[in-house]
Amino acid sequence: MAELFDLSALGIGPGTAVMFGLMVLLLLTGMPLAFVTLLVALIFALGWFGPMAIPLITSRIYTFVESFIFVSVPMFVLMAAILDRSGIARDLFDAMKLIGGRLRGGVAVQTIFVAVILAAMSGIIGGEIVLLGLLALPQMLRQGYDRALSIGVVCAGGSLGAMVPPSIVLIMYGLTANVSIGDLFTAAFMPGFMLAMFYVAYILIRVNLNPSLAPAPDTVPVPNVEKAKLLKGLIMPLLVVFVVLGSIYGGIASVTEASAVGVGGVLLATILRGEFTYALLRDSALQTLATVGMIVWIGIGATALVGVYNLMGGIRFITALMTGISDNPTVIVLVMMVILFVLGAFLDWVGIALLTMPIFVPIIVSLGLDPVWFGVLFCMNMQISFLSPPFGPAAFYLKSVAPPDMSLGEIFRALIPFIGLQILAVALLIMFPGITGR
Numbered sequence: 001m002a003e004l005f006d007l008s009a010l011g012i013g014p015g016t017a018v019m020f021g022l023m024v025l026l027l028l029t030g031m032p033l034a035f036v037t038l039l040v041a042l043i044f045a046l047g048w049f050g051p052m053a054i055p056l057i058t059s060r061i062y063t064f065v066e067s068f069i070f071v072s073v074p075m076f077v078l079m080a081a082i083l084d085r086s087g088i089a090r091d092l093f094d095a096m097k098l099i100g101g102r103l104r105g106g107v108a109v110q111t112i113f114v115a116v117i118l119a120a121m122s123g124i125i126g127g128e129i130v131l132l133g134l135l136a137l138p139q140m141l142r143q144g145y146d147r148a149l150s151i152g153v154v155c156a157g158g159s160l161g162a163m164v165p166p167s168i169v170l171i172m173y174g175l176t177a178n179v180s181i182g183d184l185f186t187a188a189f190m191p192g193f194m195l196a197m198f199y200v201a202y203i204l205i206r207v208n209l210n211p212s213l214a215p216a217p218d219t220v221p222v223p224n225v226e227k228a229k230l231l232k233g234l235i236m237p238l239l240v241v242f243v244v245l246g247s248i249y250g251g252i253a254s255v256t257e258a259s260a261v262g263v264g265g266v267l268l269a270t271i272l273r274g275e276f277t278y279a280l281l282r283d284s285a286l287q288t289l290a291t292v293g294m295i296v297w298i299g300i301g302a303t304a305l306v307g308v309y310n311l312m313g314g315i316r317f318i319t320a321l322m323t324g325i326s327d328n329p330t331v332i333v334l335v336m337m338v339i340l341f342v343l344g345a346f347l348d349w350v351g352i353a354l355l356t357m358p359i360f361v362p363i364i365v366s367l368g369l370d371p372v373w374f375g376v377l378f379c380m381n382m383q384i385s386f387l388s389p390p391f392g393p394a395a396f397y398l399k400s401v402a403p404p405d406m407s408l409g410e411i412f413r414a415l416i417p418f419i420g421l422q423i424l425a426v427a428l429l430i431m432f433p434g435i436t437g438r
Contacts, residue, residue, distance in 0.1 A: 007047035012317045019044060019309065033351045034294070037301030041308045048312055060307035061300050067175055074292040075259030076168055079266050080122035081284035081291075084131060086270045089118060091233030093135045098230055105207035105214040107143060108153045111136040112199050115157030119164035119192075120241045121262070125386060126397050129158030133401040141403070146213040149206065151406070151414035155394040156199055156421075159386040162349070163192035163379050165245060166255065166262075169349060172295075173375045176357040180372070181255045182248055187436040188376045191429060195383070198421045236269040295350050302354030310358070318359050319366070329367040333374075333430060336360055337381055344385025345392075352382070373438045377429050384422045387415040 007015060019040060026036040045053040064070075083089055096110035103109055111132060118128050132154045140150040162169045165185035174181035207214040244262040247253035253261060270276040309315065322332055343352050357378070364374045386394045395411040402411070429435055 007044060008049075008312075012313050015044075015048070015312060016309075016314055016317060019314075027346075032297075033348060034297035034301040037298075037305040037351070037355070041301065041304035044312065045308045048308070053308070053311070056311065057304045057307060060303050064175075064299055064303040065296065070175060072166075072171055072181075072256040072259040073168060073295060074288055075256070075263050076122055076166055076171075077291050078284060078288040079259070079263050080127045081287040082263070082266045082270060082280065083118070083122055084127045084287075085280045085284060086266070086275050087273065088233075088236055088266070088269060089114070089131045090135060092117060092237045095230045095233035098227060102217050103204070104211065104217050105145075105203045106217055107136065107140050108145065108149065108203045108207075108214065109200055111140075111153050112157045112160075112196055112203070115160050116164055116193070116196050117237050117241060119161040119167070120245060121237060121266070122161070122166075125159055125161040125168075126393065128161050129155060129394055129397040130401055132158050133398045137398075137402065144215045147406070147410070148414035149203070149213055151398065151402075151411050152418045153199070153203065155387060155398055155411070155415055156418035157196075158397070159383055159394050160192060160196055162383050162386060163188055163195060163376075165189060165192070166248070166259065167192075167379060169353070169379045169382055170375065171255065172350060172353045173357060173378055176353055177361040177371055177375060179361075179375055183372045184375050185245070185248060185255075187372050187438055188379060190437060191376055191380060191425065191435055194428075194435065195380070195422065195425045198425060199418065202417065202421060236273075240265040240269065298348065298350045299354055302351055306355060306358045315359050315362065319363050322363050323366070329369060330430065332363070332367065333369070333377070336363075337377070337426060337430075340378065340381045341384060341388075344382060345388045345390065348393075349382045349385060352385070353378070370433065370438050373429075373433045373436050376436050377426065380422065380426050380429055384419055384426070387419050387422070 007018070010018060022043070023036055023040055026039065027033065031039075041057060042054075045057055093110070093114050096114050097106075114136070115128060115132060118131065122128075137150055137154050140153070141147065161167060165188055167185075167188065170184045170188055171181055173179070174184050240262060243265055244258050247258045247261060248255055267276065270280065322335065325332055325335055340352060340356065343356070347355075361371050361374065364371055386392055389395070389412045392412065392415070395408055395415065398411055399406070399408055
């Protein structure tokens, strides 16, 4: 029986194929990714090395969970959960009328700017799309904006949390790649802003080429008293962004410390606004537990699987396979981007990061490329995965708050131009790495 279960007899090539096939098969049964990776790791640890390999799995899991920087993840999730339940985002959206009010397509443009500020406050994607779906989408549809444009703006803008610091995606990449998260935040700032400006340019070009896509701008001047009232809505969000990112970039606080300061800032804002209640804190904490619990379980499973695969010699095998494709590092990076793009259509970004980065990053370093630049490239690629059918989470987040007559098919069709803009951004980052400042 033991000989029949001796998976090491397969060799690393067929063993890799069996491991991947088993994962796909288990995922098709509907089993969560975290349990799939843990089960496959256990099967291959026992089948390849025997029972003595089990402690190696537990030691890798412990190393992952004990990382101090991981504390910042629940902090930023909690910050986003509190924002979801406060009126800060609503007041911010109203205040941004002062920027977009005089433009054709102004509400769509202000939605992108609000998305950037919300992303810079928390770095969470799902809650941001839901917030914009509740605030911006009804307003655009009511004013006569094109449905497809409105949908694309909300989903693409809400997904900017993957790129704009303090992005959770960047933090998880830094954890798995052992790269400075402060460096990642600095490098991602310009590409994130560039992508947001692509969206703004696309909106303005489309509505000016085809005025029927958006209503004429409101030419009635806003009274000074109203302007002052609206500007008050900008103070708290910008203050939180300044404190969180300013303390990181200024070297005053680590990412973990800054995340705790951010939570304190958002809580203080809700108290000053008279919105703080026990129910708000309880519901935010429960949402944080659910989200972070999912991330931790996926991390545990992926870490165990990658650890077993590494012991099998899998990482050496993949490295030889990838570097044998071409002598040109750019070609190898493009192949990695295609692999990530395909995985992004079916897997959660947390699983993709934890499964692929321990394999890809050493290859990037061996090619003499910058792992920080590659981290930004990875996050830009994950931007695409948030919108890509069939499982693009942005579409499902929006569907949960969209009008009943708005189908998933309509949402995915509306996202195609924005996916094109994201692919353009990935191409520019590959061609011009200096965009990241590296």
